[in-house]
Amino acid sequence: MYDSEWMSVDLDDVEIPDGERFEHHVLRLPHPSTGVVVVDQNAVLLMWRHRFTTGVWGWEIPAGRCEEGETAETAAIRETEEETGYRVEVEPLITINPLNGISSHTTHIFVGANPVRTGEHDPAEAAEVKWVPLNEVPAFIRKGLIPCGITLAALSTYLTLQKTTGSGPS
Known part of the structure; x- marks a missing residue:
């Protein structure tokens, strides 16, 4: 069509x-997409951005599509640095199909660690980039400050694993 x-x-x-x-x-x-839960010292790196498709502002993890011939891991590292100004090391967290009733799309979610500041965030991607204490994330969710489904799935999974294993993915 x-x-x-x-x-x-x-x-x-x-x-x-x-x-x-x-x-x-x-x-x-x-192409699949990626998202990264960047964690450092009990805080997560989030981006405040507007989505014209829904007309909503919200906090999101860095995310984007894999380019032709690019691995999900490489895309996750590239997207995080482009969008936030931080270079990270990544390890897989989960793979999801965010709209599996109507779409074949796959998103690979990673945990980002050891962030190194390499520059400024891309203002076309986010109005603000902020370290949010992990213990404040549930309140952000309850207040509707995280409307992005991929971000919700990623953060909820990370927090659940952190709570049930005591440390979250390393």
């Missing part, structure tokens, strides 16, 4: 196990 370098919208003919058939719209993105 629509095709560009960023996405395609397809109308698929679906047959479910009981034999019923129907048409279903599917959004396909040709």
Whole structure:
């Protein structure tokens, strides 16, 4: 139905196990994306940004798409530095399909550690970049300050693992 370098919208003919058939719209993105929960000294690095698609301001983790031929790990490191001005080391946290009912898209979430300041954040990506104490994140979520689903999944997973294992991913 629509095709560009960023996405395609397809109308698929679906047959479910009981034999019923129907048409279903599917959004396909040709490249996976990444997100990074950058943690240092019990604080997480968040970006305050506006999303014109929803008309909402909110705090987000650094994230972006993998470029052609780029690994998810390399993209995560690149996107974090481009967006926040911090270079990090990363390790996998989770892989999610954020809209699995209508999209084939995959997002690889990493934990970023040992941040090193290399420059300023990109003002086109965020109005502000801030270290937020991890113990304040649940209040940010309750107040609706983190509307991004990928950020919510990433931070909730990180905090859950930190609470259940005592340290979170290293």
